Amino acid sequence: MTMTRGLRKFVLSAHITFAVSWLGAVAGFLALAIVGVTSEDSQIVRAVYLAMELITRFVIVPLSFAPLITGPILSLGTPWGLFRHYWILAKLLITVLSTIILLIHMQPISYLSSEAAKGALTSGDLQLQIQMIVASSAAVIALLVANILAVYKPKGMTPYGWRKQYEERTLSQP
């Protein structure tokens, strides 16, 4: 099924907005995570981890699911397809894995936030605080790669895409 031009532009706009916003939100999270480890002001550190949980829960998690919906709709509604090109598969893999890893990290983020709210963050939490920096740095790189793939669209057709292309050419020939 191919989408109309207007619908395709609308879904594409939504997809780009969600994907780029997700990257920006994670970059903001990374900045907060770095401040959480480097700041010597306990009030700032407490505020940082409270903000990190709110940003994750209400911005990053919704933004991680949105491209998982708009991406496949866009792929399946255009000749690109979802499984025909390696770059689309790679993007899908990055998006799915990033979302899974984000959800896994929800528990430690909530823990740091609750400890910050109680003013009970200790040096024993440092490993977890550093883990937030490492995880969000990896996420920024992964999402950057996904966006670069979407812009450059490197060549490479999967065996499935190759077969479908052959079938369509055969059908279109009289």
Add this chain to the structure above:
Amino acid sequence: MPQPPPSMPRWVKVFGIIFVALILLVVAMHLAGFNFGGHMPHMP
């Protein structure tokens, strides 16, 4: 008969190698004690 598909592009192989290496790194860190849950002594 369709022609055989072209070989996998180099960038896909590089991407796959990096991806597998990162997965192995995460698994190795997990096994070494750097759990995703981290150090959460007060968690119920």
